[in-house]
Amino acid sequence: MRTKNNSIVLSKLKYRDYDLIVKCYTEQRGVVSYLLRGVLKSKKGLSKTVYYQALSQLQIEENYKLNQSLHFISEVKFNYIYKTLHSNIYKSAIVLFLSEILSNVLKEEEKNPDLFQFITVALQYLDNEDQFSNFHLLFLLKLTRYLGFQPENQNTGYDYFNLETGIFEASNHGIYSVSGENLTLLKLLLGINFDGLQAIKINSKQRQEFLNLLLYYFELHLGSFKTPKSLQVLNEVFH
Secondary structure: EEEEEEEEEEEEEEEOEEEEEEEEEOOOOOOEEEEEOOOOOOHHHHHHHHHHHOOOEEEEEEEEOOOOEEEEEEEEEEOOOOOOOOOOOHHHHHHHHHHHHHHHHHOOOOHHHHHHHHHHHHHHHHOOOOOOOHHHHHHHHHHHHHOOOOOOOOOOOOEEEEEOOOOEOOOOOOOHHHHHHHHHHHHHHOOOOOOOOOOOOOOOHHHHHHHHHHHHHHHOOOOOOOOOHHHHHHHHHHO
């Protein structure tokens, strides 16, 4: 069945000598993997790999067959052409990190138009923004809504947040309880959208500590979650 599908590139992997396997998050079918045969063999084919950079937004014409693990792309074009995401070293570090996160946590082979729209709009915001050092923190926090473990927004006046239950509490419950600077930042981020990030002023140490907290939160609620290999690169770039 040949259809058109809007897609966001999550990852690509060399397969055999000249092929690529590209995993995408698609608007119509959720996570889909495509086999690009011979794309590394010729200059013409190599030129097409520019489409498959991390988190590229594409419109593809696909040959999709049910009960098949790998599908095929007959035509591809950009849905949105990034101006800075792949050329700015700082944004590229964020893109590499978030693509690894999304590739890890997105598993469903069914559509979720709200999640697709969230990712699409958020990446376009990042592409056009000049102040973005805390973007990935808010992105991950907002992503929890679509993954089913968004922090509740009641009782935000309490002095602790429980990472295991995802709720604010009045008392300390040990290793899962968050307080202090991390709690303050969590409350701030829960109350804003991306255009409010400019008001968040933190240093690199605070940023890294809160990011580690978020990753631990993901790990607690997603059994298969793995710390991204690109975390070290991200921390070095924003140090």
